[in-house]
Amino acid sequence: MQPSIKTFALFLILTVSAFAQRPRNAADTQAQPSKKVKVTGSVIEKTTKQPLEYATVTFFLPDDAKALSGGITDNKGQFSVDIAPGTYDIKIEFISFQATEIKKRSITQDTSLGIVALSEDVTQLQEVVVRAESTTVEIKLDKKVYNVGQDLMVKGGTVSDVLDNIPSVTVDADGTVALRGNDNVRILIDGRPSNAANVSEALRLIPADAIEKVEVITNPSARYDSEGGGGLLNIILKKGKNQGVNGSIIGSWGNPENYGLSGTINYKTENFNLFTTSGYNYRVNPGRGMTNTEYFNTDGSTRNFINERRDNERLSKGFNTNFGFDWYLDKSTTWTNSINLRRSRGENPERVFFDNFDANQDFLFTDFRFNDQRSKDTNVEYNTNFVKNFEKDGHKLTIDGSFSQDRDRDDSDINFPLERTSNNQLNERNTIRTDYVLPLGKDGQSQFEFGYKGDFNRLLTDYRVDSLNTTTGNYDANLQFTNKLEYKEKINALYTQFGTKIKKFSYLLGMRWEYSDIDINQLTTQDFNNKKYNNFFPSVFLTYELPKESSVSLSYSRRISRPRGRQINPFSNYSSNINIFQGNPDLDPAFTDAFDLGYLKRWKKLTLSTSAYVNKTTDAFQFIRKESGDFVTTVVGGQDIQNPDGTVTIIDGEDFQTPIILTSPINLATEYRYGFEFTLNYNPFKWWRLNSNFNFFQVNTRGDYTYVDFQGNTQTQNFDNNASSWFTRLTSKVTLPYKIDWQTNMTYNGPQDNAQGRVRGQFAMNLGFSKDFFKEKATLTVNVQDVFNSRKRIFETELESLRSYNEMQWRVRQVTVSLTYRFNKKKEKERDRQPRNENGGDDEFQG
Template sequence: MPNFSITGIVADSLTGEPLEYATFILHREQDSTQVTGIASKENGHFRLDSLRPGRYFARVSFLGYDLKTLADLKLNREKPRLDLGRILLAPSGLTADEVVVEGERLSVEYHVEKKVINVAKQNIAPTGSAADILAQAPSVTVDIEGNVKLRGSSNFTVMIDGRPSVLDANDALQQIPSGTIDRIEIITNPSSRYSAEGTTGIINVIPLKRGANGVSGQINARSSIDERRGADFTLSQPVGKSALTIGGNVGIGRDPGESESLTRTTFEDVTTTVTSNGSSVGVRDNYSLRAELDVPVNDRNSFVFGGRFGEHAFGRVSNQLTTESVNGSADVLRSISRNNTERAFQHMHGFANWKHRFDDKDHELTLDLSFGGRDGDEEVLTEQIAESGSMMSGILSREDGPGRRLEFKTDYVRPLGGKRKFEAGLSSQFNRFNSDNSNSELDTTSGSYVEQTQFSNGTKFRRFMPAGYSMISGDLKWFEYQLGLRGEYLDRTVEETQTTQAISLSRFDLYPSVHTATHLGGTKELSLSYTRRVEHSRPWFLEPFITWENRFNVRQGNPGILPEFIDSYELGYQTNIFKQFASVEGFYRVKHNNVEMLRSVYSENVTLTRPENVGRQFSLGTELRSDIIVRKGWSIGLSGNLYDMRVNGETDGRSFDEHTFTYDGKLNSITALSKNTRLQVDANYNGPSVTSQGETEPFFSANLAVRQDFMKKALSVSLQARDIFATAKRESTIDTPLLYSYDYSKNDSPIVTLSLSYTFNNFKKKQDSRSDGNGDDF
């Protein structure tokens, strides 16, 4: 029996550019029932196989474009293969949410190597950050402070438009406004094309691109009942054949809340118990500007230049009632602990990209240069005040220093005939970071702070990392494969400035990757992948000296710490069940040289935090996802994780084997109450987790938002309430023979935010194949 199939290419009717992620939905002509569907690839191509003979019609849609219906599609024995050629979609004045009414575009799209979050479909109110968007994404969890974990780990890489961020992963995600984002790609098993850094994968944030002819853009503003306000914009202007895009944002954030803790330490047979409870206010302010110029020189060559700069400041101010007792004595010392933490960083990033296309299709060479840096300082002031109001003690810690990053890479792609392809590339990365730490104590007699030189020090961090990779891929009609191998050389030096003692590490490691996909007909697809990745230590993890954080806590780096390595296996299956999309993924991960921040007793009533290699971590689980179209205008996204986590090894001379079975679940429902009104309900359950020393408790949260569109959807007004049941929290316990610690914190909630969004001159997004770091694997 012949293989009945439909193929085609979806493209922009004005520019002729292929549209990646366009949706092709096939319906039976007799009763209009949906048969199957597929999203187009990077080159706009799609292919539906294993169809039945018959008469069909299709609907083709994409964000910012008019819906197109293709009628009278026939498959029979005389014509088993139907090539629709180029399907041209016309840009429209409609916003992304009109596609929601059609119910044909998924909020999360699954590709062989990545998941793509369509931000406009995932979140109707542009009130938060990239971290808030990811709170509803599969494979991701977000705590009450906005800290993101990918598959249960914070060791991932953040890229912005395919280039590594100069900021720490969570700092970057928390300062990117959701209104400036086109889509977010989650890559849990990256191929050898990508840098091997980040044991759990890559999160790639893709900003909005240029729109129609003339000046076009989008402006968002937001404000909440508490002191949370912000605004952002994206503007585009064609300059001849070139395209200029500029954007920016400014925001202030205050997160009031409450916390309590209990710490019990035993040092030289003296057991001290410290309790504290009180209020705190988290601070998060930022601004940034970005610009990008896309210059198509000719049919074969194009240049892209761009950059961004900004500043972000964050910290926390707290006032805690503290009690201290020794060996269970009834005599209790009561005081007020006042803590003020301030961190501020200025950051910049620039890039230049050149792409050359050869005569034969998909044969190209790309050169990319990126550079960036940040300068900043951190100040932590902790003061203890007696009940009488007199100052008992005070510690002032400061840390500052610049960091720089330079990266050059080149990628080469050559078709080998048929659907086979060869890829290779070289890269070099240079990192430099200086840190100066000082510690001062309060002289209660003079009332001034005196530097403690024995606890003041600094480091110079240098890292050079050249790398190369090669890959080969192909398509055997129903089976796709890609094999890759990456080699990276690490040359790292950490120098202590006071002693000029330097500790170096040089090593070469190989990182293989294997990706396969088997097409089982229609939307059924089975994928299997393996990758090996690494997490190199952050600079402050390597500082060999003691740094006082406050009266009760010190920290110390570990220059002998080894890199973490992970072997990651994934098996995925996607299909349609009762005309609804469903995905099942199984994963197994083994992390070697597992690094944890361990707490121990440093001295009487003082704990030490230090990174250590503590054996291995195992994760075995499954991830489920379904996008359900309940009716026209009402879509529900459901996802969940079930996995077994185990950590075993040795620390502080004792063996451990900690184990937990955990789970989390998410619901995202968007309903069109009318043509111009949307209602969104989110719910999240974050399950428990374990470490080598303790555990973290689960929590639940729910959000509600409503959006009203005006002026033919050019103006939108949204009202959002986060954590409407005030159930989000952070609760953890550490329990060792000499240390017990319990910590609990939560922010005031619900948080109600009003936002405005204005789109003018038919602003729409431009697809950019550079966004994923050289396109799809297949």
């Protein structure tokens, strides 16, 4: 049997029997069996000084091979074992590391073994070992960790596909990410905010092959950014950890047309760790959409109908690469630097048909609109990270810097050569931060920390719509949709928190202060707006360990959602000339008070995590639809003549006017969100793993919106609304004969009402199969996304002036085949032991 298998078997045995094993007799243990002493210590990786979670600590009687007692380390590498006083041989082990033994250690009172450093076993690292996969989802009390490498569904996909497979997370048809049904979620990449102006589009450009895992944190502490009323999602990119040269190459092919090639190479020595990941992808994503609208007269009678049909064929060609190194300056100091580059090109020819009907639904005519969109995006980012570990375990100083620039350009020709649009965006994001962590007490049971973070960001959006002047042959700017918007954001933050553990009870108290200085400047219209505000964000986390591998927690945090990008830009989209989205530059931030009551229970084959939560949000964002007062005029059966006074004369034809409907975000008074969710991991057999997630929530909105309509009348809309919805996800992974893995993922998003309509329920299913070859050095994977072609966002809107039905399908069913080849690298996923910055969440206080 190989050493790694022995260690794994020992881990399983000790997990079941560590504290249930009783001494054979008093003489054997040299003490009374009723008396216990505590043995503590910590286990770290010798090279990087990072803690090793799940290392095993085993106690033997001298010259006896039978394990007497033991335990495993926590996420900080610490262990605590209760044992009768006596003399023992002690063995500390971790998979693919050289074991350390302490012979004939006399233990008569509470004892600390100090820090035990393990070295990697080069012999084992060069072997191809038997597969020992962990579950796809790791459930913890404060977060869930989704291991991307275990999921067959995302091979050849993007980060959006990854997020859509994660418990508690949903991604709708237009790419909006929600956590527990709340789309005010903060998305981080390696603990840093995404620097893209359009986060949804950016997530569709990063290949899933570059992702190692995703952390879901529903109620973050004061250490984390206060941004995101719905919680945090932290996307962690791959980074090699094994000694020597190792890596993997992944190629994929799909239908609709979809190609990709990516590779990860890592070279690690005692002093350096060099890593790089590069990839190219070519994707065609056909999409569809429709909007059927019935328009009413002022007396409520039907005026006419318009059925809008659209289809597009998005083409995306993207290249991404990163290169970096860890430099181990000494045994306690690591300096990490990396450069990331992403470039993409896209095309999106979109055809829109408008079928017009009269009040009796008799066909009148069809209008046509062709939007030929082209885009290109270049993103460059430099990150640096300095970690100093002091003598006491857990005592460390971290300094981070991140500097990035993103250039995004979109151009469109509409009904060429009649109209054209251009959207140029420059996004500059600079972040610096430092964190200091100080363990207190004899065994480090208490912890104090504080830190600073500064975000200095600038987004410049130059949006322009030009119309052809048939008289001069030149293009004139359409000032109704043309503007240059500058968004400047300076946020300085300080935080501190203290946590301790008293027997089975632990608490973590924190306070964060943020000063925001934000400029929203519409340069074309010379409309300048500055907002300054400073806020405190407290957090409280209480945890109590119950018997039999269970615990309960209660937490509170205050969050903020700042309006950005599309929400504040009044000129950002012209794909439809009768249904237009218009941002609101006067939006204020929304504040959320989040409460969460959680319970975690572990059995031998089952892990259960439940949570009940309440969120209260003031100045919550709400999207409204209203008539703009402008119309699109279509003449059928004749011609129109433009008179000098601006009027139109119709000759031998009929003039049809369609009102332009605006969709805009506003601040409403208060939103209450209540919910309950549970997540189950169940392994009934070695060959079958199940994961399920269920979330039910209710949203109560309270607020009135008053505005002046296009006729000069003051209108007040009451948005009081009670809406409930739910979603559930079930994932099953089965190992078939001949070691073929079969994975099924089923998701249902329940219907939801809002103040102006209703979103219908949606069911979708994905399938995946994989088979290993060449002694598990290669893996062939086949997956089918959206088996029934049912992933459509369907919503209905009811206003006094219209009633509409809308369907949107971003991507049709897709089949992907991928081949992965690994060299000098084990298939199973070891736990990430690389240093992370504060938002990585790996060093969150646990007590």
